[in-house]
Amino acid sequence: MKLLVIGCGQCGGRIADEFARLGKVARSQRGVDILTNILAVNTDVADLSGLVNIKSDYRHRILIGANKTGGHGVGKLNEVGAEIASEDGDKVIESIRATEKLAETDAFLLAASAAGGTGSGAISVLTHLIKERYDKPVYNMVVLPFQYEELTEGRSIYNVGTCLKSIYLVADAIFLVDNQRFVRKNASLQNNLSKINYMAVRPFYNLLCAGEETVPRYIGSKVLDAGDIIQTLSGWTVIGYGKEEISRKAGFGKSSDFRDKDAQTEQGTKAMTEALGELSLKCNPNNARRALYLATGPHEAMSMDLIKELSGALKGMATEAIIRSGDYPRGKGMIDITVILSELVNSKKVVDYFARTIEYIAASKKRQGGIDWDHRGIEESFKDIPSLF
Ligand SMILES: Nc1nc2c(ncn2[C@@H]2O[C@H](COP(=O)(O)OP(=O)(O)OP(=O)(O)O)[C@@H](O)[C@H]2O)c(=O)[nH]1
Ligand SMILES: [Mg+2]
Structure with missing residues (x-):
């Protein structure tokens, strides 16, 4: 699956930057393209300058509202962010149109924090603008604030509420990422933020690569492609990732001993449990009406037994969901699982x-x-x- 990613505001820009990094890794390590373009949109020059992987020309790092903010952000007023995005939105549309491989885009993904000003205000406006022009799904990834931010700034709750309401009205699906879930003690905030961004984006790697493979040995017996992902994504959504090393005991699938096979399925279900435990926002899987998982691991480990076991494990947790699944025979010594729970009816x-x-x-x-x-x-x-x- 190929995405066109647009980061809005500081947080969104950094998440888009992380996607850009992942796109480079996919190309160099696997020879596949998972992104058609990556843009960052901001009212703040310094934020745009701080990005690393997004191309640095004005078509990729788009400054909006410079005449209003002097390039210094909107200071947490998300209605100003929204207003500027609707005034300057055509700059973003122009960059989309200039995308060389636009026709190959399967979906758009816009990212932002909900508690800030620029991204929180711009994301729904830009989503709306893109939906009006393109007949492709437009997804959002929205980062929820840390607890301390909610406690100290009443305004941030208001920003989150208005942002969530607005995106729910326009986006095809919304990935929720809760900053508080990822807090690790003893690390500086900056380190935490990069780590959170990494952890929020990492689950997309195999998910996007799986359907883009062309080499037969990397194509699963059940390929999870853009169609499956698009069918799954709807409304409030969370994503999780878990991995388990294949121990020597489990062998690498070459043994035919029944105990080895058993150990492999056990490691698969462990990875599934971890993925469900590490969801981007804590939620009850029973609230999901749609779900999807992708199992990635060495060819020999991708047995029907494993898939059957994993489907059973997910169905046991997400009892009300239609489940789609796939296997991706790639990598060594590890089984990893990406899970998406979507159309959450109650968060x-x-x-x-x-x-x-x-x-x-x-x-x-x-x-x-x-x-x-x-x-x-x-x-x-x-x-x-x-x-x-
Ligand atoms: N996960 C993550 N959260 C971030 C990052 N940067 C900021 N945040 C969170 O985003 C919120 C602040 O929003 P920003 O994205 O900085 O705001 P903005 O969209 O640039 O808007 P203004 O600066 O007000 O114009 C807070 O809840 C931060 O904790 C980041 O790189 N990663
Ligand atoms: Mg900012």
Whole structure:
């Protein structure tokens, strides 16, 4: 599957940069192209300059709203980010049009943080703009803030609420990535951020490569291609990745001893358990209506027994989901699993953001006097969360 990735704001730009790095790895290590283009859009010159892997010309690093912000960002006001994106959105469309391999793009992926200003405001506007012009799925990847940010800045909750509402109205699917899930103690924030970006993007590597292979020995017995992924992705979505080394005990599939086969399937299910434990946002798999997994490992390890076992394990967790799956015979000494849970019907985290945004709006309106906010239902109040486009 080939993506055209667009990063919005600082966080989104860095995530797009990580995709660009992964794209280079795919090309050099596997000889496949998984991206048709990578763009970064920002109101901030310094953020754009800090990127490493995205081409540095103005068509790939797109500065918007320079006349309004002087190139210094929008200072967390996501409605300003949205306004600038709609004024300058044609710059992004121009860059998309200039993409040499645009026709090969299977889907767009736009990334941003929900709590900031530029990315949080721009992502829904740009998604809408792209959807109006191209008949391809447009996915979003949205990063949720750290707990300390929520506690210290009321405004960030409001940004998250308005961003989530707006993207839900336009994007075909939204990958949720929770910063707080990835916090590792004893590391500086900057290191954490790069690590989080790596961990958020890493699960896409095999997923995107699998369907692009042309060498017969790397083509699975059940290929997971763009069609399967597009069929799976809908609404709120999470992604996870797990890996397990194939121990000597399990051999490398060459042994016909039944105990070795057994050990291999056991390692496969361990990797599946890890992937489900490391989802980009904590959620109950029973809330997913669609799911997908890809098993990657040495040719000999990709047995029907393994696939049967893995499907059973996922079905046992995501009981309400239609499950798609594939195998990808590539790599050595390791079985790794990528899992996607999609069309989540109930995410506590998302519902909480909406509720807190409504509280935030109610509190600020109450301060201004007027409406009896204490006696309004959630349905009625939901309408009061402004949409950004
Ligand atoms: N995972 C991850 N989160 C980030 C990164 N950079 C910023 N964030 C998070 O993103 C939020 C802040 O949003 P930014 O992306 O910096 O904001 P922006 O879109 O550039 O908007 P303005 O700077 O306000 O114009 C906070 O919740 C940060 O924790 C990053 O590289 N990775
Ligand atoms: Mg910024």
